[in-house]
Amino acid sequence: MTISIDPQKTNNESLQPKGWLRYFSFSLDHKVIGIQYLVCGFLFYLIGGTLASAIRIELASPMSDFMPRDVYNQVLTLHGTIMIFLWIVPVVNGAFGNYLIPFYVGARDMAFPRLNAVAFWLIPPSGLMLVASYFVEGAAQAGWTAYPPLSITTPQSGQIIWILSVLLLGGSSIFGGINFIATIIKLRRPGLKLMQLPMYCWAMLGTSLLVVLSTPVLAGTLILLSFDIIANTGFFNPVLGGNVVVYQHLFWFYSHPAVYIMVLPAFGLVSEILPVHARKPLFGYTTMVFSIMGIVVLGLVVWAHHMFTSGTPPWMRLFFTIATAFIAVPTGIKFFNWVATLWGGKISINSAMLFSCGFIINFVFGGITGVALAQVPFDIHVHDTYFVVAHFHYIVYGGTVFIIFSSIYHWFPKVIGKMLNEKLGILHFIITFIGFNLCFAPQHWLGLNGMPRRVAEYDPQFQFVNQISSLGALLMAISTIPFLINVFLSVRNGKNAGDNPWNALTPEWLTSSPPPVENWEGEAPLVEEPYGYGKEISEQK
């Protein structure tokens, strides 16, 4: 274990961050921006979660009695858009990326601090604009995919506000991506090699490449769509000679990589959390790196597997089925690596570890249904049914959101300097895990039996299973309560954490908690083995 720390490490109180008002300012400090992303994202998560609860209340009975049909469509559109663009993408990239990446590369801030602050401050206005569109003439109704001709024929104002909002969020995402690439490649501390970086850096590098390569295509597509809506052009309007499938291709060229933009950072975060709490080195570092880069490359060439029922020609179906099946290989490698990391480790059963293990279990389910959905005959059977809903919620909730919670439990002591309450944390995990599986596992069955998604009404024979699912959603809503209580109690009077409560080796733990403004009092430490756990003992022998 070689960690060189500046011997002149002194506690200079004047460098400690002060005051909560800086979280409402145009701060250039990457740690402040990271927390801004996290809290802002969590507020939108609560809004999106309320909308999800409304959806599940509506679906507790077969008739559309809780809200009118068009309101149901608006609610599901807002739910999808808020959860993806305002909660998962900003938090798993922006929040943890901004907080951790400068530590991991041994820098004092991101490469472009001002661009970083701009990227964050694009989010609250666009989010508020999106939510406010409900009160204008009704929000967008065409789902988060905004497929034409539906998006062209539904009321215009809501759809246009939706487009503007997503364009701003896309811009924020691109600025963030440019910043991460420059920080990881160019701002590394002298002497720190690429293959010594913690895994989250690699995950963020891959994610940022996807962001930079695919988000602009979405922006261009949405500009064309807004022309169709405002200027009466016919890019995607079959009546005027346009082609709706072109929209789907361009949209999924972004939105399939978007799945990896949401989940690759979670892969990185879980690779940081597991070794610490299992006290073992991360298994197969090199294969992890190549798996991430493999997923990046393959992730860009599989988009049409969302479009098997859109009249895609057979050769295209064949190519995209095979390419999608290939993604299971690098993903599978990562899973075996995580299991091997846990294998024989000295595992602490704490909230962070439980949420990470929950992630592994849920994501295996989501991954298996994903491979199933890539097969054309099966996909045609379950296309646009609740099977798809179950699949992607297993990926983005069971996968990424579990990791977001896991990461909050893991890094809270570093950010605040206080420990979270473990009992409340474990309660949070148990309710979330049971609620989540109760909510989404039955939806596989619903989908296989042909219940279509995005419709407020359904065949009465599905009522019982839908009610089980709604019960699960209720538990998920309740699970937020112990978490919020835990955070508020711990911020006020939690147990002092000290600098390194988990005895972790990654660089962010080698400074005080909370870290000073410039991250380190002296020179940044050179961490050559971020996962060198268990070696202390062998060295002692």
Add this chain to the structure above:
Amino acid sequence: MTTLDSSKEIQKNNSEVNETHEDFRMFGLITFLIADGMTFAGFFAAYLTYKAVNPLPDGAIYELELPIPTLNTILLLVSSATFHKAGKALLKDKNSDSQKWLFFTAFLGIIFLICQLFEYFHLPFGLTDNLFASTFYALTGFHGLHVTLGTLMILIIAWQSRINGGRLTSRNMFPLEAVELYWHFVDGIWVVLFIILYLL
């Protein structure tokens, strides 16, 4: 090696630590231009797909004349060369020469935009006439927006390269280099656009 604002702040806060790092603003700009290029790639992909699968309906007019766009291609290529001249002149501390070349480049950009508008007004089809017309205006318009922004930036750096009190000198070349790279990028996109839209 350049000391950036952030590291200046570091030195202010912590005088013991004296850190500088390599200038990676150009790296960030290149990443941004790759992203911008992907937007154009999306538009080109849409246009080519339309060409391949959506036939032009009966009676629809989509005819493009070559002379003006050819002139525009030459204008942009020459402007790339004159911009390069401006950079060379600045490197030799000939600020006034550099400023002349920059103004000439901006002038070429403005001529390009005027030619483009002239073409728009004389084309036999409008924005909503048919699919290809819409795509043509969207692509050339989006490119024209880039040329407009580029011309404005050239005028700004031309102002900054003035002899008395200008911040653009041979020691601070970055603004010029950044705009130059952007301008070459816009030229390159135009060449691709010219081939795909007019020649294919």
